[in-house]
Amino acid sequence: MTVRQVLPLTVAMPLGMAAVLVAIGHHAGRRMSDVLTLLAAVATTALGCAATLAASHQRVVSWLAGWSPGHDGRSVGLLLEADALGAGIATLAAALTCLAVVYGWRYFDEIAWQYHALLLVFLAGMEGFALSGDLFDMFVFFELMGVAGYALTALKIEDRSAVQGSLNFAVVNSLGAYFSLGGIALLYADIGALQLPIIGQELRTRPNPTSFVLAAFVLTACGFLVKAAIAPFHFWLADAHAVAPAPVCALFSGVMVELGLYGVARIYFVIFDGVLPGAGFRLALTVLGAVGAVVGALMCWQQRHLKRLLAYSTIAHIGIGALTVATGSAAAVGGAVLYLLAHAVVKASLFLMVGGLLNRYRSIDEIALFARARAARPLAVAYLCGGAALAGLPPFGLALGKGFVEASLDTPWVTLLVGLVSVVTAGAVLRTGLRVFLGLGAREPAEADEPPAKEQPDVQRRPALDHIGLLGPVAVLLGAGLLLGILPTWSRAVTAAGAGMVDGIGYVQAALGNPTPAPSIGPVPIWRPEDVIVGLVTTAAAMALALWGARGARAVGPRRITDAVAWVGRGLRAAHSGHLGDYVAWLLAGVGVLGVLLRLG
Amino acid sequence: MRSMAYFPYFVAGWLMVMGAVGIVWSRNLVRAIVCLSVTQSGTYVLLLAIGYQRHAVAPILGAQDENTRPLVDPVVQAMTLTDIVVSAGVTALLLAIAVQVARRHRTTDPDQLSTLTG
DSSP: OOHHHHHHHHHHHHHHHHHHHHHHTTTSOHHHHHHHHHHHHHHHHHHHHHHHHHHHHBOEEEEGGGOOOOTTSOOOOOEEEEOHHHHHHHHHHHHHHHHHHHHHHHHOSSOOHHHHHHHHHHHHHHHHHHHBOBHHHHHHHHHHHHHHHHHHHTOSTTOHHHHHHHHHHHHHHHHHHHHHHHHHHHHHHHHSOOBHHHHHHHHHTSSSOOHHHHHHHHHHHHHHHHHHTOTTSOHHHHHHHHHSOHHHHHHIIIIIHHHHHHHHHHHIIIIIBTTBOHHHHHHHHHHHHHHHHHHHHHHHHHOOBHHHHHHHHHHHHHHHHHHHHHHOOHHHHHHHHHHHHHHHHHHHHHHHHHHHHHHHHSOOBTTTTTTTTTTOHHHHHHHHHHHHHHHTOTTSHHHHHHHHHHHHHOOHHHHHHHHHHHHHHHHHHHHHHIIIIIOOSOSSOGGGGSOOOOOOOSOSSOOOTTOHHHHHHHHHHHHHHHHHHHOHHHHHHHHHHHHHHTOHHHHHHHHTTOOOBOOOOSSOOOOOHHHHHHHHHHHHHHHHHHHHHHTTOOOOSOHHHHHHHHHHHHHHHHHSOOOHHHHHHHHHHHHHHHHHHHHHO | OGGGGGHHHHHHHHHHHHHHHHHHHOSSHHHHHHHHHHHHHHHHHHHHHHHOOTTOBOSOOOTTOOOOSOBOOHHHHHHHHHHHHHHHHHHHHHHHHHHHHHHHHSOOOGGGOOSSOO
């Protein structure tokens, strides 16, 4: 078997097993379904590893059934193409699914084969989206991943908030997907091809970009930006994360959201880089990313629902990722990928821990959980480590990636923004950790008059918090976050994979039969003394903020300023209304803003 | 007659925008879901309009057809079919969730759903 044949298998493997589960699910017991799902996920991970290893030397191109382009450079064939980043994300998705299944072994009571089949279909969608080199296939896999995701979000179908969250998620994402399809149709009308490399090749031979191409980009990017939860397309994310079961949240925050940003970057660098004015793209993604980062951080701090808090932190971090991708600099994008990967594993581990708390103590509310998990020492250590990792504590990979981004961009305001987002989001996570695990601060703080956050637990009994089914996956994820910072081979490989993303021409040429080796990235991430110092300072600041928050966040400073901050916070919370119509209105406004910013640049 | 050639594109754009605006204004979840389908219908019209050629025949070729007449583009038709399948799946799932919302919340008015705010 050659590496070429591996690519279709990574999609077919989970999809095939999902079909098997649907066929025999009634007869297979719960454990049988668990084992079969785990087998498929492990096999997909192995295939993904093989593809990643091959793709890190040279892009792997697979024209399905041999329908490669002829002399005229045209084809109606379907293309799967893996560069190191695409294959790497596919592997990450499969590996996280393995952990989700292992974790689900103890986490769920009453799930049956339907859950397992949905999980595998979700995985197949992610694999296909990451590896596809064809716009229409990207749309189809996007929707496949979407539909499975909506159903997984509404898994607790009896829960009032679960159905509402799933509905918001489904409508906003589907609407984004249809706009994407509109954009894809426009590109097809213009070029007569659907494959990214062929469109990219053709558009680069045109003299001037037309408004038509710009409109096609805005529409196509819209769906992917919704998935990536870039402001103002992000509203669905907190709702979906707040209600989905913890292992599903880990997949959402760990890989699905990152896939959205990956999709935007993929179509931009392969098709539109050098076609649309680069300044417009930079401006648009920088503004939207920065707004998302600030809004996410401010919303994160105000939450007492633990999963919602983590969800807003994801929005903030992906915003940072977006504004880094916007620069188009290979080194910065490489750093951003290291940063987002380390963030993904740490965030996934935090979601799994919060799921453990929910099942044990029947609550997801920071204040209701006050001091209740004091006995769970190992989990407390893991939770606080996770929070500190988000703050940028060396030697976690987040700090290394962040330092590398800052070094390669060298823009003071980005450094400041990244620092602020890290401090505020990690401060919020640490605050909950201090309250729940250590019982620090006030038991009845000011915000206690709000109604507490509620969620149905997923089991009848109350599983212990020191069980290997919980601590194992958490340790693996946190360990991965740590190793990304410690092992130079890992951090170098991840950065190189990210940097390869920028090379759109290489992607085009590889698909057309002229493979080029991945470009070298030049500098590699190393621990500079200033990164270590900055990391320690942000961690200390986050800890101080957390202590201040746990004590009841008493206002300091002039009255006028604290009032203004409180007013902004209340306004933001009111904007995140949970109302479907509002979210769609924001989406439409976002499309307009995106178009205007692209034009302005 | 040339201006008529733009008409289907106008219809497609109109359907897509009006579907989305319809979701914003919906006071009923089922109506919102139907509006989503309207948006998607816009994409069908757009795709089919792109593949259309005047005086062309359907892209069905027999074994001994030495047909020199132009064909309409079969690729967009295949895309439209796929799109319809996707839409059927999404709409069915959404309606099922809407039924469940109606059971749990005793309403299908998005303004009355208040479990997820802030």
